[in-house]
Amino acid sequence: MTDTQDYMIKDDWQAFEFTGMLVAGPVSNRVMSRSGQPRARYATATLYQTLGGKYVLERWNMSDVYHDESRSCDPVGKSSRLWIPCRVADLSPDAIPCNRAATRQVCRPPDRRDRYATVLCERDRLQVMELPTWQKVVQQMATARHRDGFTSSVVTDLMEELLAEAERNGAVFDGPRPVTKIA
Numbered sequence: 696m697t698d699t700q701d702y703m704i705k706d707d708w709q710a711f712e713f714t715g716m717l718v719a720g721p722v723s724n725r726v727m728s729r730s731g732q733p734r735a736r737y738a739t740a741t742l743y744q745t746l747g748g749k750y751v752l753e754r755w756n757m758s759d760v761y762h763d764e765s766r767s768c769d770p771v772g773k774s775s776r777l778w779i780p781c782r783v784a785d786l787s788p789d790a791i792p793c794n795r796a797a798t799r800q801v802c803r804p805p806d807r808r809d810r811y812a813t814v815l816c817e818r819d820r821l822q823v824m825e826l827p828t829w830q831k832v833v834q835q836m837a838t839a840r841h842r843d844g845f846t847s848s849v850v851t852d853l854m855e856e857l858l859a860e861a862e863r864n865g866a867v868f869d870g871p872r873p874v875t876k877i878a
């Protein structure tokens with residue numbers, strides 16, 4: 696646990712401000728534990744506790760994938776707002792063309808040498824959750840809501856790592872284990 700300070704978490708749309716301390720993180724699942732290879736899409740997570748005692752869970756869904764400008768791999772145009780135009784020259788060294796990422800639909804963005812070409816990068820997405828207790832943190836970390844309406848629970852490696860680090864840092868997770876009631 697660190698000293699109390701003022702935090703601001705922000706993306707292109709909004710900002711979250713609070714006074715508190717860092718409990719654990721950021722942890723990332725970018726590097727695959729088995730192969731040591733980087734993932735094209737990955738997540739980072741950080742846990743804070745506010746002065747008032749609440750927890751703040753900051754999660755970023757990150758992507759290094761970029762696409763061609765024609766959106767040829769996104770025929771429905773569904774994900775258009777998640778894509779931002781950028782120049783090939785401005786791509787990070789880690790950026791991965793769509794056809795080299797493991798995606799279902801594939802386009803072929805211009806070559807790296809075509810420096811002035813425009814491509815579409817996937818926007819990193821921020822999720823911030825304010826949670827009253829550590830039990831809610833665990834439940835939130837474990838819960839996935841699927842597109843077809845069902846919900847499943849499994850604490851992912853990423854979140855397991857975050858919780859383990861929090862315990863090592865001296866976070867006190869006492870009281871009963873969380874119970875999820877299923878109706």
Ligand SMILES: [Zn+2]
Nearest residue numbers: 762768793802
């Ligand atoms: Zn693509």
